[in-house]
Amino acid sequence: MIRRWSGLPAAQPLHRLLLWAAAGLVGGAFVVAAAPVSLVAAGAYAAAWQRGWPPRRLLSAAAWCIPMVLAWLIGTARSAPVSGPASLAAAPWTAWIAFWHLLLAGSVPRALATIAPVAIPLGLLAGAAAWSYRIGSISSGAGGRSPASAVTFDQRQWRHQVRAARARIAAPGSVPLTMPGDLLVAGATIRTVGHVAGAVAAIGYQRIRSHQVIVGTTGTGKTTLLLRLWAAFMATALRRHAAGLGDPPLLVVLDCKGGAGARRTAERVRRVMRESGARSTAIWPDEASLSLWSLPPRQLTTTLVDLIEHGSGSAAYYADVMEALVALAVEAPCGPPSSTSDLLTRLEPGWLSLAYAAAGSPADHALIAATSRHLTDVALRFRTLFRRLGDGLEGRGGFADADAWYCILEGTDEISVAEGQARALVDLLASFAVRSTDRREILLAVDEFSAVSRRLPIWQLYERARSLGLAVQVSAQSWQGLAAHEDDRYRIAAAAEGGIWLLRTPHPEPLAAMAGTRRALDTSRRIGRFMIRFRQGSSRLTDVPIVDPALVRGLDVGQAAYIYRGGVTYVQVKRVVAAPPAVARVPSPADARTTGPAVRQGGRPDGPAPQPTSARPGAPGAPVLADASSVLDAAFGPEPVP
């Protein structure tokens, strides 16, 4: 009879309704019976929704409850009249019974304390399962009432996640610069896809020792991110060096834009580096200088010839003549030139003949005779070049003189000069990396290098750096700013083994595509009136991009997407705040232009430039102190020898 009734078409909806009602009643009764667990699960679910946590976070919290559960089980076993596995197995049931008895007796705190060791971990697990199911169903398109539910849910969760990340970076001490395990912390994690989600976004030290690419338009927090990475690199490398795990660090920044903004950034870098433990920061060419003439003769010849722009076609002949003359001047029997004036003297008529008269080979004499009529032209070109390059390469110092170098190239104002300077600086750094006995872990950061890369393609720099064991960090304002040609851009991005940092940029697609795709479930459902979705539909596996270009395009200031090995972590970057300078620097044209040692502040590259004396020590313009050793020696004896 029942079977016949249930077979009727009109009875089927009623049958389904009854089943739903029965299931609802049973479920409701279970939720009420397991009220403590239900409450914790609801709270965990609400917290995860509100803070945008991944389900893994709730599972982790449940795992952290294990010590509490163990302690509770041990306590229960000890207090039980008959100890044994049976009493332990019955402990949750006993606690549940005791909870209801105490609750009905009106002893709420005792009831909660009794059930807490069971209810909290179980509730967290239940909350994680529910939250995971919700995320899965929404993201696959199976959940939600409206077809737009997935989009709305994602946008809302993004807002929640950003809010939580901002709160984290605002909390003092919650985002350290570095973490144990040589981790460099960039900021608070907003969201991850394909990466392990942690509260803070950290990368390993070895990643910053690999090539990285940073792309973001002006005002998106690129400098803030770079400063943080540099500071973390310096602090970690110094700690590793102190522990005997690596060589001391050397950070070389090429700021290819120049101008007043670069100088402000340089001061920030100096303060941040000091707080990170760097002994000294040199700002080139304003306060420190390098010596181009310290290059080995053959390298010096190549660099000098490359600094001069040559034409193609028939002009190649003159390039060859110039190279021959420069090689003769640099590799003369009396040794390489020690300064610009020395080189220019060698390019004067008659000098080469005299220099090679005694020790030169017949080939040298023939070459001098053949090319001497071009000497005046070559000397003129070099005189012009050195006048434009300035005296930044005329000092006596080298990269070993400081822990960090901030090199300002006027790529915006004088492109050809900046191109020459960049070429010379890279050659000097390469020579330092290869030949110096002072081994360093070098990070070369180039900001807007495309502005000066016409004569030194950046991919060439990458490949040279790879062979020299130094890491290169390239930053640009856009995908197009990475290099002039599309092939070069892809080559740079593909070589970024340390990851790609993507800030807001109008054209993120090529870099976003570098992260690849992931398999995801795509569900289509039948839609009825008023956009209400029915349960009927179909699902299929599809490839979706790991990095959503639209999301990158809408990133706020200080937010970045870190792409690495088929995954992405969205980061709210924590700003590195350095102490303000103790004494305001009084700019002096003289201190910026004087030649001499690499470091122009009494042997220390860091800090304000030497200034004239005045009555009050430390006052702007007078840090010179009187010798007080007489009183100190009288009181405590002479300074002990370390």
Next chain:
Amino acid sequence: MARADGTAAAALIFTGEMYGVQLDQLAVVLGAGSRGVGAAVARWRAAGTAEAAVLGPGPRWVWLTRAGLASSGLPYRATPPGLARLAHLRAATAVRLALAATPQYVHAGAYWRSERRLRASLGGRLGLREHVPDGEVHWPDMGGVPWAGECWAIEAELTPKTLARTVAIMHELLTRTGDYGCAARDVRVAARPPRHARAIYVCSAAARPVVTRARDAIGPLATRVEIRSLPDGALLPDRPATTAAWP
């Protein structure tokens, strides 16, 4: 008699400024022997201005009572020296005594501003990261020494801190521009001269390497850091002295 009263008053203030003083160091201040200092302390105790007790190794410690602080005009809270700080207090007192014994100090009329006074001027508003030196030495402008007009921060270092902490303290001492107790915005102002022209680190053998490394690490500020060894008798003795030597 008048001179003796003046010396006793100065010793009373000295004791109050330094939180507490051991009898051997107090004897130096009073310019008296063991009997003389014992008698002076007995008089102070009888008058209710000071208390004395053996708090740790070495001679007895003397500190001012509430009445003693009030009679000396010192606005501090009366409390015996903390046991954990005894070694440090002794070292700081030894540094002060060694400096005060130099002719330049006497001739220039320099004066010592103690840590207790600096902390009192903060009025309980000590910031979480604010560091107070163990003392300041002020050299009056007309003192007749080349460094007249300077204020020195004095640090007595007994045990080595971490390098980072030492660097941070050095940097803070040398970059501070405001007095202790000034408004927060004046603590460090870019265009103003630093408060401490120099930082004098008087170190034990154990602390000296870290302090030296910290000085090397602070860049150009290092020219304003002087490192010296603690004077003899600055450390607490290993075992308590007999009461026969110091009552």
